[in-house]
Amino acid sequence: MSPDPGSDFGPDLVEVFGPSQQDGGPHLVQLLTPEGERAEHPEFSFVPPDGQDEVETIRGFYRDMVLTRRIDTESTALQRHGELGIWAQLLGQEAAQVGSGRALRPQDYVFPTYREHGVAWCRGVDPLRLLGLFRGVDQGSWDPREHNFGNYTIVIGAQTLHAAGYAMGVQRDGAVGTGDPERDTAVVAYFGDGASSQGDVNESFVFAASYNAPVVFFCQNNQWAISEPIERQSRIPLYQRALGFGFPGVRVDGNDVLACYAVTQAALNRAREGSGPTFVEAYTYRMGAHTTTDDPTRYRMSADVEHWKLKDPIARVEVYLKRNGLADQDFFDGVAEEANALGAHLREGCAALPDPSPLSVFDQVYAEQTDELAGQRDGFAAYLESFEGEGAHA
């Protein structure tokens, strides 16, 4: 994806952006290598949340990532068994989601896509509530107000504007830059590399920059928008676009949970203190399909997938913990047991999710019900009742 060399017009893009972006390029923030070695970075370092032990925090990240992966694999299996209509897989993106999700404070607010299952986990959403949407019994039944975690947004990029607007509200509430860690609030917009081409995403950058809104744009560049590679969306590294909008952009190793945590924490702090938006590009890879309906063998090379397998976000933490004697086998067994229990919870819970009543469709179209809809509901109810005894529409 090298930009055009040799143009006489304007700067030499190769000079500006560097010769190669392979494996994230020279500006990738990495604090834990794929081999499980801690690394230093001049700007970012891993500092656990206030008062928390570093090893405990990293063990917690490991647990979160294993459980997140289990939510994903279990749900994929449920789709294969016909229990879900579709599932959007996150395999490979556990570190990006857990690292960023764990950097949030309770008062922060998240605007997710439909793939943020790991962030949902960090926000305390029962993953069973995610399944309702994919099973087709509701549109996501968690309460956004309870978790400060918005509903999944399926229109690509639309939620980034909601995040910018919510952040404008935070500013008007005086919840930025007070220095009170329980009051100052940041907003996170999650989106992907494909969404970076959407008008809404670019408009959200303009609004956030114009008002200096406390929002973090967290882009998981997983290299693929269904079948379209990142090269179809951008001729330059995505994080470099931020400068053109007037705020900083950082590229972080999206498979490195420590780096994702550190960079997101720094970006959230900038937002909370009133320094405005930040673009974080988590450079990662979509190991699975776009969704369970997709077939990536039609458009990408298995060698690429193999290459990224070596960068697995969970394996590197496991190696780090084991090699340094920071967790014993009991710990790993315990997490595996928890994952099994979570899998059982999803299997049993999913099958038990009740289908909604056909009449419920009328209930929440409006805050104030209209006579028209109430009339349609009554008519449909009477129609359904007319079948009673025939068993057709019971």
Add this chain to the structure above:
Amino acid sequence: MSPSSSKVTLAKALNSGLRKAMESDDKVVIMGEDVGRLGGVFRITDGLQKDFGEDRVIDTPLAESGILGTAVGLAIRGYRPVCEIQFDGFVYPAYDQIVSQVAKMHFRTQGKVRMPIVIRIPFGGGIGAVEHHSESPEAQFAHTPGLKVVACSNPVDGYWMIQQAIASDDPVVFLEPKRQYHSDKAELDETATPLPLFASRVVRPGTDLTLVSYGPRVKTCLAAAEAAAQEGRSVEVVDLRTLSPLDMGPVLESVRRTGRAVVVHEAHVNLGMGAEVAARVTEQCFYSLEAPVLRVGGFDTPYPPARIEEEWLPDLDRVLDAVDRTFDF
């Protein structure tokens, strides 16, 4: 004239209504292009930024989807955004946010998240403008479940309806007949008790035929009824005011008495509001009808160049022509 009563234009009435709404609820924010220092290209928000500050009257970047998308976020945070779309033809960049987000959020969240957003759109023609400045997109929004759509036709309604729309916990597309902003004045009594927002109203009683309209063509219909009266026909005029939900009560009651109905709007006739009104009248007043319900509106073409817009629009004569045709049955 009582002290609380004065003659005002539609522009002034809307401005006063917005001011009242902002005074009574500090969560109300106005946002749009040029709404602040300039007071809007039609001056509807004149002076509001000066009095309520830049945080409550927000000049936005020039991006309609951005305006509506950030309004969604503000609403989630507990605000009540009133968005101004500068001209009807510029609403389309925001169409996705309106249809896929604003309209569906309450349903999607099973009522946990409300969208008390007002989308003000100056609509209709007659100002001699270039392309995209004279359109009537109401059917596209009335067709969208989750939105409510209203249109005011006079200063008094404008004053009350904008306040009621802002107080609504549902999103309201609020259509303003732009050609009337600065033309006619009406007596506004701020102490009066207004009609509910989602109610249509008989604005001229009659016995022989019912004209149904809204927004800028109510005035045309009233003039047509006056002209018809001179020919000995008693024409009743209903101002729909609310397009979604439709308040068909006064229309049906009227048609059951008159047996004839003509629906008039500036929007294209094909699949316009007139089609819906005609269908409902036919379904519910079938045995009262002496003639099919006729529709008079813009032709099914793009809005014309300004020099022929008055011919294209359903004027007094075309309305009377339709009235005559219903009596041929």
